[in-house]
Amino acid sequence: MPPSAHVSASLDDNNETWVSINAWLEGQDKGSVVYLALGSEKLVGSSKSFELPDRFEEQVKERGIVWKGWAPQLKILSHDSVGGFSTHCCWNSTVEGIMFGLPLIILPFLVDQGLNARVLKNNRAEIEVPRNEEDRSYTSDSVAKSVRLIMVEHIGMKYRDRDKELSVIFGDRKLHDLYLENSNV
Structure with missing residues (x-):
């Protein structure tokens, strides 16, 4: 089930963790x-x-x-200053990022993360950070280039637009409930 877009119930607005993080986010430009x-x-x-x-x-x-x-991830992802989400590609985080229409910059490490990455790539919904061919590690240069592509470069617009399209589907609780009611599981 998609998380609620109304995230205040998950963490009190006066919680010390959120107050600190929110103070920093409030000082940043929209989508930056x-x-x-x-x-x-x-x-x-x-x-x-x-x-x-x-x-x-x-x-x-x-x-x-x-x-x-x-960290209060849902509150952070829903903040206006957040314009991109770099994640290890676990399914919960992936759904949350897409639900808020954020372009994904993914760094899959283990278990189901590689499979989730392939599903997203097949749907043109993310950029996967390229790995070093020799040791399969991520380099600071490959991460920086991937972030720049998604956040700054014109070519990243197709990913930003695609994730906004997908957010309508991923964040629709009524659609999700309808699917569950009509499934033959």
């Missing part, structure tokens, strides 16, 4: 923010969580914020 969410998964075969490069938070503090704990 790329929200990056990589989920809460651990590295495969390791008990170690994903680590940011040394001094990363210090280097980006004027241009962005790093939030290491739980």
